[in-house]
Amino acid sequence: MNTNDLIRTFTPEAQRKVQPRPYFNHSVEFKGLYTPQERTRALDEAGLNVFNFPADMVTGCDLLSDSGTTTMSNEQWAALHLGDESYGSNRGYFKLREAIRETFGSEYFSDRPGLVHNAFIFHQGRSCEDALFTTLGALGSNLLIPNNGHFDTTQANIEANHIEALNLFSPELRNPASSSHFKGNMDVQRFEELLKNSNDRIPVAYLTLTNNTGGGQPVSMANIKEVFLIAHLYHVPLFFDACRFAENAWFIKQFEEGYTERSIPEIVHEMFTYADGFTISFKKDGMVNMGGGLFFKEGGLFLDKYPHIPDAIFNYQIQKEGHPTYGGLSGRDIMALAVGLKVSARDEYLEYRIGQVKRFGNHILDYGLPILEPTGGHAVYLDVNRFFEGTKMQPGDFGGISLTALLLSAYGTRGCELGYFAFGTWNPATGEEKLPEVNFVRFAVPRLRYEDADLESVAESLKLLHDRRDRIPGVEITYGRELALRHFKARFRFKDINV
Ligand code: F0G
Secondary structure, eight states, rough: OOHHHHHHOOOGGOOOOOOOOOOOOOOOOOOOOOOHHHHHHHHHTTTTTGSSSSSSGGGSSSOOOOSSSSOOOOOHHHHHHHHHOOOOHHHHHHHHHHHHHHOOOGGGSSOHHHHHHHEEESSSSSHHHHHHHHHHHTOSOOEEEESSOOOOOHHHHHHTOOOEEOOOOOOOGOTTTOOOTTTTTOOOHHHHHHHHHHGGGOOOOESSBBBTTTTTTTTOOHHHHHHHHHHHHHHHOOOEEEHHHHHHHHHHHHTOOOOOSOOOOHHHHHHTTHHHHSETTTSSSSEEEEEEEEEEOOHHHHHHHHHHHHHHHHHHHHHHHOOTTTTTTOOOHHHHHHHHHHHHHHHHHHHHHHHHHHHHHHHHHTTOOOOSSSSSSSSSEHHHHHHTTTTTTOOOGGGGHHHHHHHHHHHBBBBEEEEEHHOOOOEEETTTTESSSOEEEEEEEEETTOOHHHHHHHHHHHHHHHTTTGGOOOOEEOOOSSSTTGGOOOOEOOOOOOO
16 A cells, blocks of 8 residues: 555544644743742732732743743754844844845845944834834824724833824724624724824824734734725825734734735735834744834835934934844844744744634633633733622722732732723822723733643633632722832732622
8 A cells, every 4th residue: 555545544634632732842941839828928028919929939820921931942042152242233133134024024124234224123112112102202292193902011102202092993802792803903994084184193003913902813914904005095104013923924824815825924024015114022923032123114105204213213222222233132132033033934833822822712711711702812811800790899899900819829820910900090189990991811821831731720720710709809909009000010908808
């Protein structure tokens, strides 16, 4: 018998329930051993604020963020040793230029050094945002930047420059019954109305891929294209917040008609034809622990409209980050990034990565717990209001904070409240608490770090908490209720048990 014919009968991949990972461990790190009592003591000292809890004591999964928490590949670790720490135009800079041109398109990184500066390396995403919005803020007053969903630091950097930040979430995001695969889309109808009436107020429009604030949901190619065309119709440049560009491309390949047969690199290229520039934190799909960038498209509307801005950014960078050829990063970081960008566009990596987030979400659903569906690319978002449905938990009890605190002390797993507390605001003059539309606890999955069994154990811990939800008390805020970005700073204590 022909061996190929024989093998074929044994390999119907679709019948497999469990696929092996497309990588194996290169080195491992043993966790510390801590009891729930020890964790509780540490969390009390941290004022129940999970950001202040020592990471060494996280004995379950640390799902606080997928940012900078990636396990690097052996090739990236090897590349670190090739780092060149020269002050100007280090070796990694040229490797990175090649990787950016290959990944996003050659128009985003000019190869005419000294003549055209359209690519700026930064140490992380928010520093690119600060540079961009500081220069845009200087253009005038009463400005506004719309987005399909501003990330919190993006919004903070916009507002710090006296620009209004507006979210145009898609109607599908607010509709739990919607089965749309692209809930991260921008509401194009509202976008067009906005531009019709006030395009002169808008120096740039933004699309965040994937939409982190909107549940890590992807944006379709059709939406990207439509937003770009509308923006250009009203002479407004379009920028991407491109942190999770590869994950977004995977969803397009998976669910959008006409893209199934296209490769991830091809889809990424097409996405970036519909932008005039982008900011990015490489701590996500750059697969590194530190890094960011700001890129303007050569020949794009942004540079056409604001030709002076690259020079202003150059000055900003010299003052605050360093020479633009290293931009606040060490040469070795830049080398690891140039290699990391190639990992994130690999089909088998993305398939496993996004599949893992989905399997994690399914475990939680199997226990009957409410999450935002479908699961996004990098995180599972637990719906706090539905979790506490039927209990005495009130919005002002901040159940999401209680949940993250209990999960950490009892089970050693760290998640992050992104809901009534993180996005709410309190007016000390009126004593009024203004609540946001969404109330989630986010479990962000670091790249290449955990095995499915680890995440399954998190789902089980959540189920144990849910079984006792009547006994979960709310929290009172002992410090920081009125502060901006209060979730990073506040302290809490449990109220008396709510039974
Ligand atoms: N934009 C988005 C969409 C982000 O998710 C983040 C960071 C940033 C910008 C800022 O990048 O951290 O490098 O300064 N998100 C992390 C998170 C912190 O946990 O979601 P940065």
